[in-house]
Each structure stands twice: as structure tokens, then as C-alpha cells.
Amino acid sequence: MPSTTAPHRKRDDAAGYADVPYAEKQRLFELVKADPRYPDYLYGCYECGICVAVCPSARFYDFSPRRIAQAAAREDAELFYQQFQEDIWECSQCFSCLRCPRGNNPGGIITIMREVAINEGMASAKEALEGYSRIIYKIMSTGTQVSPDMLQPDAFPDWGPEVKDVSVNLDLWRRALPPETHHTTTTGWAVAERTLIELYLIWLETGALSMIKEVDAGLHMILEEVMEERLEEEGIEL
Secondary structure, three states, X not given: OOOOOHHHHHHHHHHOOOOOOHHHHHHHHHHHHOOOOHHHXXXXXXXXXXXXXXXXXXXXXXXXXXXXXXXXHOOOHXXXXXXXXXXXXXXXXXXXXXXXXXXXXXXXXXXXXXXXXXHOOOHHHHHHHHHHHHHHHHHHHHOOOOOHHHOOOOOOHHHOOHHXXXXXXXXXXXXXXXXXXXXXXXXXXXXXXXXXXXXXXHHHHHOHHHHHHHHOHHHHHHHHHHHHHHHHHOOOOO
């Protein structure tokens, strides 16, 4: 176990989170490492750069899936903590990095890191997911996905200038979409009530609702009220 005192002070400063105790950084790393999926996602990095070459996020951000694998392989809890705060929220989760000849899965490691960040109520998770509250509510309450009129620059600044173009030209895009999606804020496409209830039970049993509570307690309360009413109408008791 690395020392928690002076030898790590210089690395703390370099990572930019010197105010966070090393023991806390190590604790978060151990949570990721303890996940049953972790051994299948990390086998050691050749530093060949293939994952970076195929990564779409690396084209637009100061992001490198190789850094994720390297920090994990070296068990560098300080760099890992920095990635908790910054890098993992820039990943597209496309898993192009699976082309790694060593068999590493940086995207998989990031999935675990995101789950830990959310479950631990980290500020970086709340900030990164703030713009998605409306999408979560829409999916969980109606079964539909993102509607064009939800794509606003203030909600998705990380999506680049294209979001503004969509927002400004919504009328044009509406005419280009199928008629049944024109009034997407309230209707979208029909989803069977039974399907919504099944989805809710899946989110409940898998812990997805608990994760939402850590990110947005208000949204969690609304979803609980909406879905519990539906369950009651269907005569389903938890």
C-alpha cells in the first residue's frame, strides 16, 4: 500500500487535487478495482496508441483511453482521481478502444469509474450529467428518447456547435422528420404501459434509480411518484 504522506505530495500537486486526501483517492480506486468486471477489462498496456488512434473523443478533447489503461495498470490512485474528475466524462462510450491488441477495454474501465462516481455522489458526476435530467425523465416516464426540441446549447454544451444549429433550425428539422415525431415534447412515439412498468422494475432492481438519486434527488422523487402510481394502477406491489 503506497504511503499517504510526503512522497505523494508532489504528485498530488501535479494532478491538481492536493486538497483531497490520498486515502480517499485510494479508496475510490479500490472500489473500481473490486468490480467483478475489472479483471476482464485490463491486461496491461503496450503503449501502442491504437486505442487513441481510433477514439473519436480523442479528436475533440484532451482525452486518451491509453491514459485510462495506464493509470489503472500502474495503480496510480492520484492520476485515477484526476480522471474521475475530468477524463471519464469525455468518453463517447463507443468502445472503439476494444481494438487494443492486448485486450484492454478502457471504455469498460470508464463505465465502472462512472458508476462509482455516481454511486459515491461525486460532484463531477452531478455536473457532467446535469444536462441529461430531462432526457432521463423523458425516457423513464414515456419510454421515448431525445426529442429535437430538447437539443439546446445550454443543456448540451459538450455536444459542440452542431447543437446550436439544430436549435436554431428546429422548424426545418421537424419537417424532415416523420410526422408522428413532430410534437415530440409530449407525444413522441407510443410505448405500451406494460413496457414502461417492466422498464421501471428493471431500473429499480438493477439500481439505476438509486444512481439517479445520487445525481438529482428531485428527479428521482418525481420518477418514483410517477412510476409508483402506475404500479398501483396495475395492481403491482413491490
